[in-house]
Amino acid sequence: MGNCCLKPAKCAHVSSTNFSSGSKKSHIDELKQDSTTSSQKASLGSFNKSFKTSTVDLSVPSSLKSFSFSDLRNATKNFRSETMLGEGGFGCVFKGWLDENTLAPTKPGTGIVVAVKRLKAESFQGHKEWLAEVNYLGQLRHENVVKLIGYCVESENRLLVYEFMPKGSLENHLFRKGDQPITWATRMRIAIDVARGLSFLHGLDAKVIYRDLKASNILLDSDYNAKLSDFGLARDGPTGDNTHVSTKVVGTRGYAAPEYVATGRLTPKSDVYSFGVVLLELLSGRRAMDDERAYFVEETLVDWAKPFLSDPRRVLRIMDTRLGGQYFKKGAQAAAALALQCLHTDPKNRPLMIEVLTALEKLNTSKDAPKTPSPARLDSHWIKRGSSQE
Ligand SMILES: Nc1ncnc2c1ncn2[C@@H]1O[C@H](COP(=O)(O)OP(=O)(O)OP(=O)(O)O)[C@@H](O)[C@H]1O
Numbered sequence: 001m002g003n004c005c006l007k008p009a010k011c012a013h014v015s016s017t018n019f020s021s022g023s024k025k026s027h028i029d030e031l032k033q034d035s036t037t038s039s040q041k042a043s044l045g046s047f048n049k050s051f052k053t054s055t056v057d058l059s060v061p062s063s064l065k066s067f068s069f070s071d072l073r074n075a076t077k078n079f080r081s082e083t084m085l086g087e088g089g090f091g092c093v094f095k096g097w098l099d100e101n102t103l104a105p106t107k108p109g110t111g112i113v114v115a116v117k118r119l120k121a122e123s124f125q126g127h128k129e130w131l132a133e134v135n136y137l138g139q140l141r142h143e144n145v146v147k148l149i150g151y152c153v154e155s156e157n158r159l160l161v162y163e164f165m166p167k168g169s170l171e172n173h174l175f176r177k178g179d180q181p182i183t184w185a186t187r188m189r190i191a192i193d194v195a196r197g198l199s200f201l202h203g204l205d206a207k208v209i210y211r212d213l214k215a216s217n218i219l220l221d222s223d224y225n226a227k228l229s230d231f232g233l234a235r236d237g238p239t240g241d242n243t244h245v246s247t248k249v250v251g252t253r254g255y256a257a258p259e260y261v262a263t264g265r266l267t268p269k270s271d272v273y274s275f276g277v278v279l280l281e282l283l284s285g286r287r288a289m290d291d292e293r294a295y296f297v298e299e300t301l302v303d304w305a306k307p308f309l310s311d312p313r314r315v316l317r318i319m320d321t322r323l324g325g326q327y328f329k330k331g332a333q334a335a336a337a338l339a340l341q342c343l344h345t346d347p348k349n350r351p352l353m354i355e356v357l358t359a360l361e362k363l364n365t366s367k368d369a370p371k372t373p374s375p376a377r378l379d380s381h382w383i384k385r386g387s388s389q390e
């Protein structure tokens, strides 16, 4: 049985608490143990070995800019509340302005806009997440991975500077009342972008597992192009003859794969499950875990949706009513069938992320019903990989 330290699903609005004990401590203890594997160390050079709290001798990816704390204080108007973009378990995120050539702080409204994430003073243990984020994002460059521009490590302060994503998180668009609902076409484009980002990670030599896929970690640019953010829980996947990596359980309730929660065995298929949950959120407009409801009944979105997903006559009942019926019916059915495959309880029977990407791209290009792969075709393709779906 894995040692379960899952975060509640609506983490953007609460501190990242420990699901099992109510504190963040053991979540962080786990990160101390396992967030840096040997292969990650190999690929990241000497960055990890010499961190100390006050005298810091860091060898970071040279692509990253090292900011002073006062630079970032000036760039964000002294972290004033009016520049705050959001808050998560790690701390608050602020809007800042930098000169595009020198990256020195500039007057608000001039230069380039950035997002500055500041680790909460009281969660200094979050340093390991901060370090994992710098390690991974300092090296990875992909159109569907948010760009890390730099970092600040000064005394107790830990900050990260990212490209600014003007439309914020998918969570805000999908669930916030009063906002214009995002269209079907945009939802499918977002699903493709996320699948492409995960396929990229899984396709790396280190087979990076993202481990914390959820709507709040998917950020959107001005054209709703989606990028993965938050690599604090990411880790290298199994290599050689290993089928999995053993970890204690961290992630977010409602999104984490059941076998990972039960055993702590992590594989890229854990991300595939979480992707299935996000796809369900895109289709239904419902949260992976409705915290108000979960207070009384421990029912996840997956528990609620599965009976509909496996019944072709009832599958469209899961669809978000805010879409007002404005979606391509065959495409929605195929996407729902794909979500069901991703959510298979046996990870061996889930498709690979690259297969998910291919299927979604096909769906998106085939606007005419005859060209769209039917749920049955999607099924038969992936069912070959293992036993039948329950
Ligand atoms: N690069 C960015 N550009 C624009 N807004 C951002 C950026 N990064 C984060 N935000 C905003 O800040 C909010 C908080 O992000 P953060 O990653 O700290 O927390 P979270 O994802 O909501 O929760 P968790 O701590 O569980 O990851 C996001 O929901 C988003 O609205």
Ligand SMILES: [Mg+2]
Binding pocket: 088, 216, 217, 229, 230
């Ligand atoms: Mg986040």
